Amino acid sequence: MDNNKVVNMERSNDKFQWKKYMRSGIAIIAFLILVIFAISNVFIVKENEYKVIRQFGEVVRIIEEPGLNYKIPFIQSAESLPKYKMTYDVEEAEINTKDKKRILIDNYAVWRIEDPKKMIANARNVVNAEAKMSEFIFSTVRSELGKLNYDEIINDEKSSRGSINDQVTAIVNDLLEKNNYGIVVIDVRMKRTDLPEENEKSVYTRMISERESKAQEYLSMGDAEKNRIIAETDRQVTEMLAIADAEANKIRGEGEEAAAKIYNEAYSKDANFYSLFRTLESYKKTIDEETVLIIPFDSPYAQILMGE
Incomplete structure:
Protein backbone atom coordinates (compact mmCIF):
# COMPACT_ATOMS: atom_id res chain seq x y z
CA MET A 1 0.00 0.00 0.00
CA ASP A 2 2.81 2.36 0.84
CA ASN A 3 4.67 1.46 -2.40
CA ASN A 4 1.65 2.46 -4.54
CA LYS A 5 1.47 5.85 -2.87
CA VAL A 6 5.15 6.51 -3.59
CA VAL A 7 4.70 5.68 -7.28
CA ASN A 8 1.66 7.91 -7.63
CA MET A 9 3.51 10.85 -6.06
CA GLU A 10 6.42 10.54 -8.47
CA ARG A 11 4.08 10.46 -11.47
CA SER A 12 2.25 13.56 -10.20
CA ASN A 13 5.52 15.45 -9.84
CA ASP A 14 6.61 14.54 -13.41
CA LYS A 15 3.27 15.68 -14.80
CA PHE A 16 3.50 18.95 -12.87
CA GLN A 17 7.03 19.65 -14.18
CA TRP A 18 6.00 18.95 -17.79
CA LYS A 19 3.06 21.36 -17.58
CA LYS A 20 5.37 24.00 -16.09
CA TYR A 21 7.83 23.64 -18.99
CA MET A 22 4.97 23.83 -21.48
CA ARG A 23 3.70 27.08 -20.03
CA SER A 24 7.20 28.59 -20.03
CA GLY A 25 7.80 27.54 -23.63
CA ILE A 26 4.49 29.02 -24.77
CA ALA A 27 5.28 32.27 -22.95
CA ILE A 28 8.69 32.53 -24.58
CA ILE A 29 7.27 31.80 -28.04
CA ALA A 30 4.52 34.36 -27.50
CA PHE A 31 7.11 36.93 -26.41
CA LEU A 32 9.28 36.27 -29.46
CA ILE A 33 6.28 36.56 -31.75
CA LEU A 34 5.35 39.84 -30.11
CA VAL A 35 8.91 41.19 -30.49
CA ILE A 36 9.11 40.12 -34.15
CA PHE A 37 5.70 41.64 -34.79
CA ALA A 38 6.74 44.90 -33.15
CA ILE A 39 10.03 45.04 -35.05
CA SER A 40 8.24 44.42 -38.35
CA ASN A 41 6.24 47.61 -37.80
CA VAL A 42 9.28 49.73 -37.00
CA PHE A 43 10.95 51.36 -40.02
CA ILE A 44 13.86 53.70 -40.76
CA VAL A 45 13.51 56.89 -42.81
CA LYS A 46 16.65 57.53 -44.90
CA GLU A 47 18.06 60.97 -45.74
CA ASN A 48 17.24 60.73 -49.45
CA GLU A 49 13.59 59.66 -49.15
CA TYR A 50 10.15 60.55 -47.91
CA LYS A 51 8.06 57.97 -46.01
CA VAL A 52 4.35 58.05 -46.77
CA ILE A 53 2.11 56.47 -44.13
CA ARG A 54 -1.28 55.29 -45.38
CA GLN A 55 -4.24 54.21 -43.33
CA PHE A 56 -6.93 52.32 -45.20
CA GLY A 57 -5.47 53.73 -48.43
CA GLU A 58 -5.51 57.37 -47.31
CA VAL A 59 -2.34 59.36 -46.64
CA VAL A 60 -2.30 60.24 -42.93
CA ARG A 61 1.34 61.17 -42.43
CA ILE A 62 4.43 62.08 -44.44
CA ILE A 63 7.80 61.79 -42.72
CA GLU A 64 10.62 63.91 -44.12
CA GLU A 65 13.20 63.81 -41.35
CA PRO A 66 15.53 60.78 -41.25
CA GLY A 67 15.34 58.46 -38.24
CA LEU A 68 13.46 55.57 -36.61
CA ASN A 69 9.64 55.52 -36.79
CA TYR A 70 6.71 53.20 -36.07
CA LYS A 71 3.40 52.44 -37.78
CA ILE A 72 0.25 50.87 -36.45
CA PRO A 73 0.20 47.19 -37.42
CA PHE A 74 -2.50 45.92 -39.78
CA ILE A 75 -3.98 49.42 -40.08
CA GLN A 76 -1.14 51.47 -41.53
CA SER A 77 1.35 50.86 -44.33
CA ALA A 78 4.54 52.70 -45.30
CA GLU A 79 5.93 53.44 -48.75
CA SER A 80 9.01 55.39 -49.92
CA LEU A 81 9.27 58.30 -52.33
CA PRO A 82 12.64 59.65 -53.58
CA LYS A 83 13.77 62.99 -52.18
CA TYR A 84 16.86 63.24 -54.41
CA LYS A 85 17.09 64.77 -57.90
CA MET A 86 15.99 62.52 -60.75
CA THR A 87 16.59 62.58 -64.49
CA TYR A 88 13.86 61.87 -67.00
CA ASP A 89 14.40 61.39 -70.74
CA VAL A 90 11.57 62.97 -72.67
CA GLU A 91 10.53 60.91 -75.66
CA GLU A 92 11.86 62.17 -79.00
CA ALA A 93 9.23 64.11 -80.94
CA GLU A 94 8.78 66.06 -84.18
CA ILE A 95 7.74 69.71 -84.19
CA ASN A 96 7.06 72.43 -86.77
CA THR A 97 9.05 75.65 -86.84
CA LYS A 98 7.70 79.13 -87.50
CA ASP A 99 8.43 78.80 -91.23
CA LYS A 100 6.60 75.43 -91.38
CA LYS A 101 9.72 73.25 -91.37
CA ARG A 102 9.93 70.00 -89.39
CA ILE A 103 12.59 69.15 -86.82
CA LEU A 104 13.17 66.29 -84.37
CA ILE A 105 13.95 67.21 -80.76
CA ASP A 106 15.27 65.08 -77.89
CA ASN A 107 15.05 66.53 -74.35
CA TYR A 108 15.81 65.50 -70.81
CA ALA A 109 14.69 66.99 -67.50
CA VAL A 110 16.18 67.09 -64.01
CA TRP A 111 13.41 67.16 -61.39
CA ARG A 112 12.49 66.30 -57.80
CA ILE A 113 9.47 65.88 -55.55
CA GLU A 114 8.88 69.06 -53.56
CA ASP A 115 5.52 68.26 -51.91
CA PRO A 116 4.86 64.50 -51.75
CA LYS A 117 1.30 64.98 -50.44
CA LYS A 118 0.30 67.07 -53.47
CA MET A 119 2.11 64.67 -55.78
CA ILE A 120 0.20 61.68 -54.40
CA ALA A 121 -3.12 63.55 -54.40
CA ASN A 122 -2.87 64.66 -58.03
CA ALA A 123 -0.44 62.29 -59.77
CA ARG A 124 -0.72 59.29 -57.39
CA ASN A 125 2.81 58.00 -58.14
CA VAL A 126 6.18 58.86 -59.67
CA VAL A 127 5.37 57.30 -63.04
CA ASN A 128 2.26 59.43 -63.50
CA ALA A 129 4.13 62.54 -62.32
CA GLU A 130 6.84 61.97 -64.94
CA ALA A 131 4.21 61.41 -67.62
CA LYS A 132 2.48 64.70 -66.81
CA MET A 133 5.83 66.53 -66.66
CA SER A 134 6.78 65.07 -70.05
CA GLU A 135 3.49 66.26 -71.50
CA PHE A 136 4.07 69.81 -70.26
CA ILE A 137 7.67 69.83 -71.53
CA PHE A 138 6.72 68.67 -74.99
CA SER A 139 3.89 71.20 -75.37
CA THR A 140 6.11 74.03 -74.11
CA VAL A 141 9.08 73.14 -76.32
CA ARG A 142 6.79 72.84 -79.33
CA SER A 143 5.30 76.24 -78.57
CA GLU A 144 8.64 77.99 -77.98
CA LEU A 145 10.49 76.50 -80.96
CA GLY A 146 7.42 77.18 -83.06
CA LYS A 147 8.20 80.87 -82.61
CA LEU A 148 11.59 80.47 -84.31
CA ASN A 149 12.49 79.96 -87.96
CA TYR A 150 14.21 76.80 -89.10
CA ASP A 151 17.55 78.54 -89.67
CA GLU A 152 17.51 80.14 -86.21
CA ILE A 153 17.34 76.69 -84.60
CA ILE A 154 19.91 74.80 -86.69
CA ASN A 155 22.36 77.64 -87.32
CA ASP A 156 24.85 77.92 -84.44
CA GLU A 157 25.42 81.63 -85.04
CA LYS A 158 21.71 82.40 -84.69
CA SER A 159 20.81 79.76 -82.11
CA SER A 160 18.91 80.77 -78.97
CA ARG A 161 18.91 77.34 -77.35
CA GLY A 162 20.39 78.53 -74.09
CA SER A 163 17.58 81.02 -73.47
CA ILE A 164 14.95 78.57 -74.75
CA ASN A 165 15.98 75.98 -72.15
CA ASP A 166 15.52 78.53 -69.37
CA GLN A 167 12.17 79.66 -70.77
CA VAL A 168 10.90 76.09 -71.06
CA THR A 169 11.97 75.31 -67.48
CA ALA A 170 10.14 78.36 -66.11
CA ILE A 171 6.95 77.70 -68.09
CA VAL A 172 6.81 74.00 -67.15
CA ASN A 173 7.23 74.85 -63.47
CA ASP A 174 4.37 77.36 -63.70
CA LEU A 175 2.11 74.68 -65.20
CA LEU A 176 3.08 72.11 -62.54
CA GLU A 177 2.48 74.63 -59.76
CA LYS A 178 -0.92 75.67 -61.10
CA ASN A 179 -2.01 72.04 -61.23
CA ASN A 180 -0.63 71.26 -57.75
CA TYR A 181 1.48 68.29 -58.81
CA GLY A 182 3.96 68.83 -55.99
CA ILE A 183 7.04 68.44 -58.20
CA VAL A 184 9.54 70.98 -59.50
CA VAL A 185 11.68 70.87 -62.64
CA ILE A 186 15.23 72.03 -61.98
CA ASP A 187 16.36 72.11 -65.59
CA VAL A 188 15.18 71.15 -69.07
CA ARG A 189 17.83 70.63 -71.76
CA MET A 190 17.78 69.70 -75.42
CA LYS A 191 20.26 66.86 -75.96
CA ARG A 192 20.08 67.16 -79.73
CA THR A 193 18.03 68.53 -82.59
CA ASP A 194 17.97 66.33 -85.66
CA LEU A 195 16.46 66.84 -89.07
CA PRO A 196 14.06 64.51 -90.81
CA GLU A 197 15.98 62.49 -93.40
CA GLU A 198 14.22 64.12 -96.35
CA ASN A 199 15.39 67.58 -95.22
CA GLU A 200 18.99 66.78 -94.33
CA LYS A 201 20.48 66.98 -97.80
CA SER A 202 18.95 70.35 -98.69
CA VAL A 203 19.86 71.82 -95.32
CA TYR A 204 23.45 70.59 -95.52
CA THR A 205 23.73 72.03 -99.03
CA ARG A 206 22.48 75.38 -97.83
CA MET A 207 24.80 75.33 -94.83
CA ILE A 208 27.77 74.56 -97.10
CA SER A 209 26.76 77.42 -99.39
CA GLU A 210 26.51 79.80 -96.44
CA ARG A 211 29.92 78.73 -95.14
CA GLU A 212 31.48 79.16 -98.58
CA SER A 213 29.93 82.60 -98.87
CA LYS A 214 31.25 83.54 -95.45
CA ALA A 215 34.71 82.17 -96.35
CA GLN A 216 34.71 84.23 -99.55
CA GLU A 217 33.74 87.29 -97.53
CA TYR A 218 36.67 86.70 -95.18
CA LEU A 219 39.03 86.19 -98.15
CA SER A 220 37.84 89.45 -99.73
CA MET A 221 38.35 91.28 -96.47
CA GLY A 222 41.82 89.73 -96.21
CA ASP A 223 42.73 90.80 -99.75
CA ALA A 224 41.50 94.33 -99.11
CA GLU A 225 43.54 94.53 -95.91
CA LYS A 226 46.59 93.10 -97.70
CA ASN A 227 46.30 95.71 -100.48
CA ARG A 228 45.89 98.48 -97.92
CA ILE A 229 49.02 97.34 -96.07
CA ILE A 230 51.02 97.07 -99.33
CA ALA A 231 49.92 100.54 -100.44
CA GLU A 232 50.80 102.01 -97.05
CA THR A 233 54.19 100.26 -97.10
CA ASP A 234 54.91 101.50 -100.65
CA ARG A 235 54.01 105.04 -99.60
CA GLN A 236 56.29 104.88 -96.58
CA VAL A 237 59.14 103.42 -98.70
CA THR A 238 58.70 106.16 -101.34
CA GLU A 239 58.79 108.83 -98.65
CA MET A 240 61.88 107.26 -97.07
CA LEU A 241 63.67 107.05 -100.47
CA ALA A 242 62.80 110.64 -101.29
CA ILE A 243 64.13 111.78 -97.94
CA ALA A 244 67.29 109.68 -98.45
CA ASP A 245 67.81 111.06 -101.98
CA ALA A 246 67.41 114.61 -100.73
CA GLU A 247 69.88 113.95 -97.93
CA ALA A 248 72.32 112.29 -100.36
CA ASN A 249 72.08 115.22 -102.81
CA LYS A 250 72.67 117.61 -99.93
CA ILE A 251 75.74 115.66 -98.78
CA ARG A 252 76.98 115.30 -102.39
CA GLY A 253 76.62 119.03 -102.96
CA GLU A 254 78.44 119.80 -99.78
CA GLY A 255 81.23 117.39 -100.83
CA GLU A 256 81.53 118.91 -104.28
CA GLU A 257 81.61 122.36 -102.74
CA ALA A 258 84.40 121.29 -100.39
CA ALA A 259 86.33 119.65 -103.27
CA ALA A 260 86.04 122.77 -105.39
CA LYS A 261 87.26 124.84 -102.50
CA ILE A 262 90.23 122.52 -102.08
CA TYR A 263 90.98 122.65 -105.85
CA ASN A 264 90.87 126.43 -105.79
CA GLU A 265 93.19 126.59 -102.82
CA ALA A 266 95.62 124.17 -104.53
CA TYR A 267 95.52 126.14 -107.80
CA SER A 268 96.25 129.41 -106.05
CA LYS A 269 99.34 127.93 -104.39
Missing part, protein backbone atom coordinates in the same frame (compact mmCIF):
# COMPACT_ATOMS: atom_id res chain seq x y z
CA ASP A 270 100.94 126.37 -107.54
CA ALA A 271 99.14 126.86 -110.83
CA ASN A 272 101.59 124.76 -112.88
CA PHE A 273 101.43 121.78 -110.51
CA TYR A 274 97.66 121.98 -110.41
CA SER A 275 97.53 122.00 -114.23
CA LEU A 276 99.83 118.97 -114.32
CA PHE A 277 97.73 117.14 -111.72
CA ARG A 278 94.48 117.82 -113.59
CA THR A 279 96.07 116.67 -116.85
CA LEU A 280 97.32 113.42 -115.28
CA GLU A 281 93.91 112.81 -113.72
CA SER A 282 92.35 113.15 -117.15
CA TYR A 283 94.75 110.47 -118.46
CA LYS A 284 93.19 107.96 -116.03
CA LYS A 285 89.83 108.45 -117.66
CA THR A 286 90.89 108.67 -121.31
CA ILE A 287 93.92 106.34 -121.75
CA ASP A 288 94.21 102.58 -121.25
CA GLU A 289 96.54 99.81 -122.55
CA GLU A 290 94.94 99.73 -126.00
CA THR A 291 94.60 103.47 -126.47
CA VAL A 292 96.37 105.04 -129.48
CA LEU A 293 96.83 108.79 -129.15
CA ILE A 294 97.28 111.11 -132.07
CA ILE A 295 97.85 114.54 -130.64
CA PRO A 296 99.27 117.78 -132.02
CA PHE A 297 102.85 118.54 -131.22
CA ASP A 298 101.98 121.68 -129.36
CA SER A 299 99.19 120.20 -127.23
CA PRO A 300 99.55 120.16 -123.44
CA TYR A 301 99.62 116.35 -123.47
CA ALA A 302 102.51 116.29 -125.94
CA GLN A 303 104.45 118.90 -124.08
CA ILE A 304 104.13 117.04 -120.75
CA LEU A 305 105.09 113.72 -122.37
CA MET A 306 108.09 115.37 -123.95
CA GLY A 307 109.07 116.91 -120.62
CA GLU A 308 108.58 120.47 -121.70
Whole structure:
Protein backbone atom coordinates (compact mmCIF):
# COMPACT_ATOMS: atom_id res chain seq x y z
CA MET A 1 0.00 0.00 0.00
CA ASP A 2 2.81 2.36 0.84
CA ASN A 3 4.67 1.46 -2.40
CA ASN A 4 1.65 2.46 -4.54
CA LYS A 5 1.47 5.85 -2.87
CA VAL A 6 5.15 6.51 -3.59
CA VAL A 7 4.70 5.68 -7.28
CA ASN A 8 1.66 7.91 -7.63
CA MET A 9 3.51 10.85 -6.06
CA GLU A 10 6.42 10.54 -8.47
CA ARG A 11 4.08 10.46 -11.47
CA SER A 12 2.25 13.56 -10.20
CA ASN A 13 5.52 15.45 -9.84
CA ASP A 14 6.61 14.54 -13.41
CA LYS A 15 3.27 15.68 -14.80
CA PHE A 16 3.50 18.95 -12.87
CA GLN A 17 7.03 19.65 -14.18
CA TRP A 18 6.00 18.95 -17.79
CA LYS A 19 3.06 21.36 -17.58
CA LYS A 20 5.37 24.00 -16.09
CA TYR A 21 7.83 23.64 -18.99
CA MET A 22 4.97 23.83 -21.48
CA ARG A 23 3.70 27.08 -20.03
CA SER A 24 7.20 28.59 -20.03
CA GLY A 25 7.80 27.54 -23.63
CA ILE A 26 4.49 29.02 -24.77
CA ALA A 27 5.28 32.27 -22.95
CA ILE A 28 8.69 32.53 -24.58
CA ILE A 29 7.27 31.80 -28.04
CA ALA A 30 4.52 34.36 -27.50
CA PHE A 31 7.11 36.93 -26.41
CA LEU A 32 9.28 36.27 -29.46
CA ILE A 33 6.28 36.56 -31.75
CA LEU A 34 5.35 39.84 -30.11
CA VAL A 35 8.91 41.19 -30.49
CA ILE A 36 9.11 40.12 -34.15
CA PHE A 37 5.70 41.64 -34.79
CA ALA A 38 6.74 44.90 -33.15
CA ILE A 39 10.03 45.04 -35.05
CA SER A 40 8.24 44.42 -38.35
CA ASN A 41 6.24 47.61 -37.80
CA VAL A 42 9.28 49.73 -37.00
CA PHE A 43 10.95 51.36 -40.02
CA ILE A 44 13.86 53.70 -40.76
CA VAL A 45 13.51 56.89 -42.81
CA LYS A 46 16.65 57.53 -44.90
CA GLU A 47 18.06 60.97 -45.74
CA ASN A 48 17.24 60.73 -49.45
CA GLU A 49 13.59 59.66 -49.15
CA TYR A 50 10.15 60.55 -47.91
CA LYS A 51 8.06 57.97 -46.01
CA VAL A 52 4.35 58.05 -46.77
CA ILE A 53 2.11 56.47 -44.13
CA ARG A 54 -1.28 55.29 -45.38
CA GLN A 55 -4.24 54.21 -43.33
CA PHE A 56 -6.93 52.32 -45.20
CA GLY A 57 -5.47 53.73 -48.43
CA GLU A 58 -5.51 57.37 -47.31
CA VAL A 59 -2.34 59.36 -46.64
CA VAL A 60 -2.30 60.24 -42.93
CA ARG A 61 1.34 61.17 -42.43
CA ILE A 62 4.43 62.08 -44.44
CA ILE A 63 7.80 61.79 -42.72
CA GLU A 64 10.62 63.91 -44.12
CA GLU A 65 13.20 63.81 -41.35
CA PRO A 66 15.53 60.78 -41.25
CA GLY A 67 15.34 58.46 -38.24
CA LEU A 68 13.46 55.57 -36.61
CA ASN A 69 9.64 55.52 -36.79
CA TYR A 70 6.71 53.20 -36.07
CA LYS A 71 3.40 52.44 -37.78
CA ILE A 72 0.25 50.87 -36.45
CA PRO A 73 0.20 47.19 -37.42
CA PHE A 74 -2.50 45.92 -39.78
CA ILE A 75 -3.98 49.42 -40.08
CA GLN A 76 -1.14 51.47 -41.53
CA SER A 77 1.35 50.86 -44.33
CA ALA A 78 4.54 52.70 -45.30
CA GLU A 79 5.93 53.44 -48.75
CA SER A 80 9.01 55.39 -49.92
CA LEU A 81 9.27 58.30 -52.33
CA PRO A 82 12.64 59.65 -53.58
CA LYS A 83 13.77 62.99 -52.18
CA TYR A 84 16.86 63.24 -54.41
CA LYS A 85 17.09 64.77 -57.90
CA MET A 86 15.99 62.52 -60.75
CA THR A 87 16.59 62.58 -64.49
CA TYR A 88 13.86 61.87 -67.00
CA ASP A 89 14.40 61.39 -70.74
CA VAL A 90 11.57 62.97 -72.67
CA GLU A 91 10.53 60.91 -75.66
CA GLU A 92 11.86 62.17 -79.00
CA ALA A 93 9.23 64.11 -80.94
CA GLU A 94 8.78 66.06 -84.18
CA ILE A 95 7.74 69.71 -84.19
CA ASN A 96 7.06 72.43 -86.77
CA THR A 97 9.05 75.65 -86.84
CA LYS A 98 7.70 79.13 -87.50
CA ASP A 99 8.43 78.80 -91.23
CA LYS A 100 6.60 75.43 -91.38
CA LYS A 101 9.72 73.25 -91.37
CA ARG A 102 9.93 70.00 -89.39
CA ILE A 103 12.59 69.15 -86.82
CA LEU A 104 13.17 66.29 -84.37
CA ILE A 105 13.95 67.21 -80.76
CA ASP A 106 15.27 65.08 -77.89
CA ASN A 107 15.05 66.53 -74.35
CA TYR A 108 15.81 65.50 -70.81
CA ALA A 109 14.69 66.99 -67.50
CA VAL A 110 16.18 67.09 -64.01
CA TRP A 111 13.41 67.16 -61.39
CA ARG A 112 12.49 66.30 -57.80
CA ILE A 113 9.47 65.88 -55.55
CA GLU A 114 8.88 69.06 -53.56
CA ASP A 115 5.52 68.26 -51.91
CA PRO A 116 4.86 64.50 -51.75
CA LYS A 117 1.30 64.98 -50.44
CA LYS A 118 0.30 67.07 -53.47
CA MET A 119 2.11 64.67 -55.78
CA ILE A 120 0.20 61.68 -54.40
CA ALA A 121 -3.12 63.55 -54.40
CA ASN A 122 -2.87 64.66 -58.03
CA ALA A 123 -0.44 62.29 -59.77
CA ARG A 124 -0.72 59.29 -57.39
CA ASN A 125 2.81 58.00 -58.14
CA VAL A 126 6.18 58.86 -59.67
CA VAL A 127 5.37 57.30 -63.04
CA ASN A 128 2.26 59.43 -63.50
CA ALA A 129 4.13 62.54 -62.32
CA GLU A 130 6.84 61.97 -64.94
CA ALA A 131 4.21 61.41 -67.62
CA LYS A 132 2.48 64.70 -66.81
CA MET A 133 5.83 66.53 -66.66
CA SER A 134 6.78 65.07 -70.05
CA GLU A 135 3.49 66.26 -71.50
CA PHE A 136 4.07 69.81 -70.26
CA ILE A 137 7.67 69.83 -71.53
CA PHE A 138 6.72 68.67 -74.99
CA SER A 139 3.89 71.20 -75.37
CA THR A 140 6.11 74.03 -74.11
CA VAL A 141 9.08 73.14 -76.32
CA ARG A 142 6.79 72.84 -79.33
CA SER A 143 5.30 76.24 -78.57
CA GLU A 144 8.64 77.99 -77.98
CA LEU A 145 10.49 76.50 -80.96
CA GLY A 146 7.42 77.18 -83.06
CA LYS A 147 8.20 80.87 -82.61
CA LEU A 148 11.59 80.47 -84.31
CA ASN A 149 12.49 79.96 -87.96
CA TYR A 150 14.21 76.80 -89.10
CA ASP A 151 17.55 78.54 -89.67
CA GLU A 152 17.51 80.14 -86.21
CA ILE A 153 17.34 76.69 -84.60
CA ILE A 154 19.91 74.80 -86.69
CA ASN A 155 22.36 77.64 -87.32
CA ASP A 156 24.85 77.92 -84.44
CA GLU A 157 25.42 81.63 -85.04
CA LYS A 158 21.71 82.40 -84.69
CA SER A 159 20.81 79.76 -82.11
CA SER A 160 18.91 80.77 -78.97
CA ARG A 161 18.91 77.34 -77.35
CA GLY A 162 20.39 78.53 -74.09
CA SER A 163 17.58 81.02 -73.47
CA ILE A 164 14.95 78.57 -74.75
CA ASN A 165 15.98 75.98 -72.15
CA ASP A 166 15.52 78.53 -69.37
CA GLN A 167 12.17 79.66 -70.77
CA VAL A 168 10.90 76.09 -71.06
CA THR A 169 11.97 75.31 -67.48
CA ALA A 170 10.14 78.36 -66.11
CA ILE A 171 6.95 77.70 -68.09
CA VAL A 172 6.81 74.00 -67.15
CA ASN A 173 7.23 74.85 -63.47
CA ASP A 174 4.37 77.36 -63.70
CA LEU A 175 2.11 74.68 -65.20
CA LEU A 176 3.08 72.11 -62.54
CA GLU A 177 2.48 74.63 -59.76
CA LYS A 178 -0.92 75.67 -61.10
CA ASN A 179 -2.01 72.04 -61.23
CA ASN A 180 -0.63 71.26 -57.75
CA TYR A 181 1.48 68.29 -58.81
CA GLY A 182 3.96 68.83 -55.99
CA ILE A 183 7.04 68.44 -58.20
CA VAL A 184 9.54 70.98 -59.50
CA VAL A 185 11.68 70.87 -62.64
CA ILE A 186 15.23 72.03 -61.98
CA ASP A 187 16.36 72.11 -65.59
CA VAL A 188 15.18 71.15 -69.07
CA ARG A 189 17.83 70.63 -71.76
CA MET A 190 17.78 69.70 -75.42
CA LYS A 191 20.26 66.86 -75.96
CA ARG A 192 20.08 67.16 -79.73
CA THR A 193 18.03 68.53 -82.59
CA ASP A 194 17.97 66.33 -85.66
CA LEU A 195 16.46 66.84 -89.07
CA PRO A 196 14.06 64.51 -90.81
CA GLU A 197 15.98 62.49 -93.40
CA GLU A 198 14.22 64.12 -96.35
CA ASN A 199 15.39 67.58 -95.22
CA GLU A 200 18.99 66.78 -94.33
CA LYS A 201 20.48 66.98 -97.80
CA SER A 202 18.95 70.35 -98.69
CA VAL A 203 19.86 71.82 -95.32
CA TYR A 204 23.45 70.59 -95.52
CA THR A 205 23.73 72.03 -99.03
CA ARG A 206 22.48 75.38 -97.83
CA MET A 207 24.80 75.33 -94.83
CA ILE A 208 27.77 74.56 -97.10
CA SER A 209 26.76 77.42 -99.39
CA GLU A 210 26.51 79.80 -96.44
CA ARG A 211 29.92 78.73 -95.14
CA GLU A 212 31.48 79.16 -98.58
CA SER A 213 29.93 82.60 -98.87
CA LYS A 214 31.25 83.54 -95.45
CA ALA A 215 34.71 82.17 -96.35
CA GLN A 216 34.71 84.23 -99.55
CA GLU A 217 33.74 87.29 -97.53
CA TYR A 218 36.67 86.70 -95.18
CA LEU A 219 39.03 86.19 -98.15
CA SER A 220 37.84 89.45 -99.73
CA MET A 221 38.35 91.28 -96.47
CA GLY A 222 41.82 89.73 -96.21
CA ASP A 223 42.73 90.80 -99.75
CA ALA A 224 41.50 94.33 -99.11
CA GLU A 225 43.54 94.53 -95.91
CA LYS A 226 46.59 93.10 -97.70
CA ASN A 227 46.30 95.71 -100.48
CA ARG A 228 45.89 98.48 -97.92
CA ILE A 229 49.02 97.34 -96.07
CA ILE A 230 51.02 97.07 -99.33
CA ALA A 231 49.92 100.54 -100.44
CA GLU A 232 50.80 102.01 -97.05
CA THR A 233 54.19 100.26 -97.10
CA ASP A 234 54.91 101.50 -100.65
CA ARG A 235 54.01 105.04 -99.60
CA GLN A 236 56.29 104.88 -96.58
CA VAL A 237 59.14 103.42 -98.70
CA THR A 238 58.70 106.16 -101.34
CA GLU A 239 58.79 108.83 -98.65
CA MET A 240 61.88 107.26 -97.07
CA LEU A 241 63.67 107.05 -100.47
CA ALA A 242 62.80 110.64 -101.29
CA ILE A 243 64.13 111.78 -97.94
CA ALA A 244 67.29 109.68 -98.45
CA ASP A 245 67.81 111.06 -101.98
CA ALA A 246 67.41 114.61 -100.73
CA GLU A 247 69.88 113.95 -97.93
CA ALA A 248 72.32 112.29 -100.36
CA ASN A 249 72.08 115.22 -102.81
CA LYS A 250 72.67 117.61 -99.93
CA ILE A 251 75.74 115.66 -98.78
CA ARG A 252 76.98 115.30 -102.39
CA GLY A 253 76.62 119.03 -102.96
CA GLU A 254 78.44 119.80 -99.78
CA GLY A 255 81.23 117.39 -100.83
CA GLU A 256 81.53 118.91 -104.28
CA GLU A 257 81.61 122.36 -102.74
CA ALA A 258 84.40 121.29 -100.39
CA ALA A 259 86.33 119.65 -103.27
CA ALA A 260 86.04 122.77 -105.39
CA LYS A 261 87.26 124.84 -102.50
CA ILE A 262 90.23 122.52 -102.08
CA TYR A 263 90.98 122.65 -105.85
CA ASN A 264 90.87 126.43 -105.79
CA GLU A 265 93.19 126.59 -102.82
CA ALA A 266 95.62 124.17 -104.53
CA TYR A 267 95.52 126.14 -107.80
CA SER A 268 96.25 129.41 -106.05
CA LYS A 269 99.34 127.93 -104.39
CA ASP A 270 100.94 126.37 -107.54
CA ALA A 271 99.14 126.86 -110.83
CA ASN A 272 101.59 124.76 -112.88
CA PHE A 273 101.43 121.78 -110.51
CA TYR A 274 97.66 121.98 -110.41
CA SER A 275 97.53 122.00 -114.23
CA LEU A 276 99.83 118.97 -114.32
CA PHE A 277 97.73 117.14 -111.72
CA ARG A 278 94.48 117.82 -113.59
CA THR A 279 96.07 116.67 -116.85
CA LEU A 280 97.32 113.42 -115.28
CA GLU A 281 93.91 112.81 -113.72
CA SER A 282 92.35 113.15 -117.15
CA TYR A 283 94.75 110.47 -118.46
CA LYS A 284 93.19 107.96 -116.03
CA LYS A 285 89.83 108.45 -117.66
CA THR A 286 90.89 108.67 -121.31
CA ILE A 287 93.92 106.34 -121.75
CA ASP A 288 94.21 102.58 -121.25
CA GLU A 289 96.54 99.81 -122.55
CA GLU A 290 94.94 99.73 -126.00
CA THR A 291 94.60 103.47 -126.47
CA VAL A 292 96.37 105.04 -129.48
CA LEU A 293 96.83 108.79 -129.15
CA ILE A 294 97.28 111.11 -132.07
CA ILE A 295 97.85 114.54 -130.64
CA PRO A 296 99.27 117.78 -132.02
CA PHE A 297 102.85 118.54 -131.22
CA ASP A 298 101.98 121.68 -129.36
CA SER A 299 99.19 120.20 -127.23
CA PRO A 300 99.55 120.16 -123.44
CA TYR A 301 99.62 116.35 -123.47
CA ALA A 302 102.51 116.29 -125.94
CA GLN A 303 104.45 118.90 -124.08
CA ILE A 304 104.13 117.04 -120.75
CA LEU A 305 105.09 113.72 -122.37
CA MET A 306 108.09 115.37 -123.95
CA GLY A 307 109.07 116.91 -120.62
CA GLU A 308 108.58 120.47 -121.70
